Every structure is written in structure tokens, then in C-alpha cells.
Amino acid sequence: NFVYHELMNVYLEFGFVSDSIQCFRLIRKHGIAMPFRQCARLFDHLLKNRTPEMALGFYLEILDHGYPPNVYDFNIMMHMFCKEGKIKDARLVFEEIRKRGLKPSVVSFNTLINGCCRVGEVEECFRLKEEMDKEKILPDAYTYNALIKGLCKDGRLEDADRLLDEMWERGLVPNNIIYTSLINGHCKHGRVELGLEMYGQMLKKGLRPDLFTYNTLVYGLCKKGDIQQANKLVEEMACR
RNA sequence: UACUCGUGC
Numbered sequence: 001n002f003v004y005h006e007l008m009n010v011y012l013e014f015g016f017v018s019d020s021i022q023c024f025r026l027i028r029k030h031g032i033a034m035p036f037r038q039c040a041r042l043f044d045h046l047l048k049n050r051t052p053e054m055a056l057g058f059y060l061e062i063l064d065h066g067y068p069p070n071v072y073d074f075n076i077m078m079h080m081f082c083k084e085g086k087i088k089d090a091r092l093v094f095e096e097i098r099k100r101g102l103k104p105s106v107v108s109f110n111t112l113i114n115g116c117c118r119v120g121e122v123e124e125c126f127r128l129k130e131e132m133d134k135e136k137i138l139p140d141a142y143t144y145n146a147l148i149k150g151l152c153k154d155g156r157l158e159d160a161d162r163l164l165d166e167m168w169e170r171g172l173v174p175n176n177i178i179y180t181s182l183i184n185g186h187c188k189h190g191r192v193e194l195g196l197e198m199y200g201q202m203l204k205k206g207l208r209p210d211l212f213t214y215n216t217l218v219y220g221l222c223k224k225g226d227i228q229q230a231n232k233l234v235e236e237m238a239c240r
Numbered sequence: 241u242a243c244u245c246g247u248g249c
């Protein structure tokens with residue numbers, strides 16, 4: 001019994017992760033209970049060093065073993081799948097949250113919305129936003145940023161602007177990140193003037209544009225060939 | 241306590 005647990009730890013120490021998993025299975029087969037901390041340790045290891053597929057596979061095994069499911073764990077795996085563009089898998093993990101009797105959190109939604117917008121599935125993003133409404137989960141700045149990025153990418157800049165207004169209406173304060181996403185959208189679609197306009201709005205609202213914001217605008221101006229204006233902006237930046 | 245967001249290189 002203890003021998004198994006020790007063996008599992010030793011395998012893990014030396015990076016023989018799959019051996020460690022085999023060990024876990026062996027322990028179970030013998031009907032010996034594996035402490036949850038031990039499960040968590042191995043699972044963490046898979047999250048950090050292995051694929052989301054592997055982590056998920058193992059996670060389902062330990063859930064089966066009685067390990068208490070938690071939303072954070074699912075969120076992390078969703079995020080890993082999204083980073084690899086495997087939205088389909090991210091979705092499956094998302095659905096698994098409810099199957100296990102938990103409720104997706106605002107982070108769960110944000111992660112999935114962000115993943116969908118990354119691959120250009122804007123409609124899906126908004127479907128999810130409606131789902132949030134139904135579940136009484138309030139969209140936050142992360143949610144709006146993902147939606148705005150999705151719309152920009154899709155060339156729907158006017159809709160993106162409208163979402164920014166919606167934020168103010170709902171009492172949410174758009175931050176630098178949101179503004180920079182929007183400014184970037186305008187610049188990337190050849191409308192640097194609109195980007196500069198948003199920049200002006202930031203100042204008026206009392207926000208302090210940061211390096212990301214300035215880089216975005218300066219890059220846009222340079223690409224357009226307006227070196228004058230770019231220089232002006234750099235000076236302005238230096239004064240702040 | 242731990243999970244999600246923006247520019248360039």
C-alpha cells in the first residue's frame with residue numbers, strides 16, 4: 001500500500017509521469033483508496049507538463065474515484081484546449097462542468113468566449129453571452145474584451161463601438177485593455193483616425209493609456225506612413 | 241489561496 005504511494009511519488013519526481021499514472025491505476029485495481037491530495041498532485045503535474053488531453057483523461061479517472069470536481073480545474077483545461085485552438089474540446093470540457101453538477105463561472109464563459117473569438121466564431125460568442133444572461137451571470141471586462149476583439153476581427157467595428165457604449169450603460173468601466181483592443185481593431189482595418197479618436201476619449205474619461213496603447217497607435221500610424229503624427233504621439237507619451 | 245483579456249518584437 002505505502003509502497004505504491006511511494007512508488008508513485010518517486011516516478012513523479014523523476015518525470016516518469018505515465019508510470020505514475022499506471023501506478024495510480026494499479027492501486028485502484030487493488031481496491032486501495034488513493035488520498036485526494038495525491039490525486040491532485042499528479043493532476044497538477046499533468047496540467048503543467050502534459051497535454052490537456054492527458055490531463056482531462058486523468059481528471060475523469062479521479063472523478064470516477066470520488067475526487068470532488070471543481071470549476072477551476074475545468075477552467076484550466078478549457079484554457080489549455082483554447083490555446084491550441086481546440087475549441088471543440090474546450091466545449092466538451094465546458095459541458096462536463098454541468099454534467100458534474102457544477103455551474104460554469106464567469107471565468108468559464110470568458111475562457112470559452114475568448115477561444116471562440118480567436119478562431120472567428122463570433123456568433124457562438126454571442127450565443128454564450130445570452131446563455132450568461134439566462135444564468136444570471138454578469139459579463140465583466142474580460143467578457144466584453146473578448147466580444148469586442150471578435151467583432152473587430154470580423155470587421156464589425158461599429159458593433160464593437162456599440163459594445164463599448166453598452167459597458168458604460170451597464171455601469172462597467174472599460175479599462176486600458178478594452179480600449180486598446182478597440183483601437184487595434186480600428187488601426188488594423190485602416191482607420192487609424194478612429195483609433196486616435198478613441199485615444200482621445202480615453203484621456204477624456206480619465207484613463208491613462210499605457211505602452212500597449214501607444215505601441216498600437218504608433219504602429220498603425222507608421223504602417224500608414226504618417227511618421228509625423230507617430231512622432232507627435234511618441235512625444236506626448238514621453239510627457240506622461 | 242488557485243482559473244480567463246490588449247500592442248509590437
